[in-house]
Amino acid sequence: MQLNNPHAGVLTVWSDVSCPWATLALHTLHQVAAERGVRLTIDHRVFPLELLNRQPGSRPEHDEEIATITAVRADLRWSPWEADDWTFPATTLPALAAVQAAKQQGLEAADALDTALRRAFFVDQRCIALIPVIEDIARDCAEVDADTLLEGLRSGAGQAAVFADLEVARSGQIQGSPHVWTSEGPFAANPGVEDVADFTDYDFTWVDQLL
Template identity: 35%
Template structure:
């Protein structure tokens, strides 16, 4: 019997999606084998028609540090010329892992985010992506030779675009991250609070924190995905 599927539409350079992944990771041992998370590209580069916005991330990262002090995240301190202007190659890498096994995808999406936010690695570069695949292969079922062949061939390049179009234009999700449950319900950025950022002035105007147990919110989300049957056929790219 097929497991229930939650689709997570997110951008890999989104710090809010990184926070969501951190919280999911804490709960996942109790849910592995009971449902599947399918990682969907929701490229901000595509919808905003610009590269990775370092000034915006420089505003958001200190806020994320306050929300979750245990999360490995820091502002980029390496030279600006080493900054990953695009995350498209990283999206492709995640899809290469997802084509092999959901555990490999779960691990790689986490390692990609940690590599960028916590380790200052440029995940737009092939050698970094292959190194991350090697790391994942130590803890999850990932054939690195197949991963390398799929990535080098560009097998999933079009899928990144298709996922992003589905998220932004078909499902019209509010932003990154958005979880789409088997019922079709969309849950955007759960238990994260509400930040108001003036991008033109590069200013954080305010933050309304979430009050409550964030992990309880995620636990309820996962339980709902397991126990609520789909009401309409799922849309897949």
């Protein structure tokens, strides 16, 4: 399987939608590109943490990573999970599949949905495990035809892509969530972060290298 999109100018990002480090990288990439008037084209690929780890995401670990990241990047407006305990997503597979299904409408639609899902989870603290929540989010994305997306999800669209990417993720060629690739090959895993265990500074220069 092709590990990256070979078309010039397309960035491939392997990640899980629930991963704070991946969401940090994508937010930064979008933020800097918007500031500079650069149009991004991102091909989202799946590094499904719950399938690789064989367990659901941990809320305590989530809250700890959020606290670590926001101590350096308070501009993100994230906070530890403050919604009801039972609303913390037990799975991200429906959201991951939805982004892959949205690719049928183009990479721009898939990127818009991915961005909106991450904002819903990390900022609005919504349960992105639920199809009705995903539908509401999709309907707020101008780039996404929500009716077409929902019709595809009902027939299993996106699921095969998630499991195909799982096999690639298991191969060891993808170095975690996130792993950014250019059309020419691998660029960096978790760019801008030198050490997740001792995260005290964020290096923005990796975005300069890409843009």
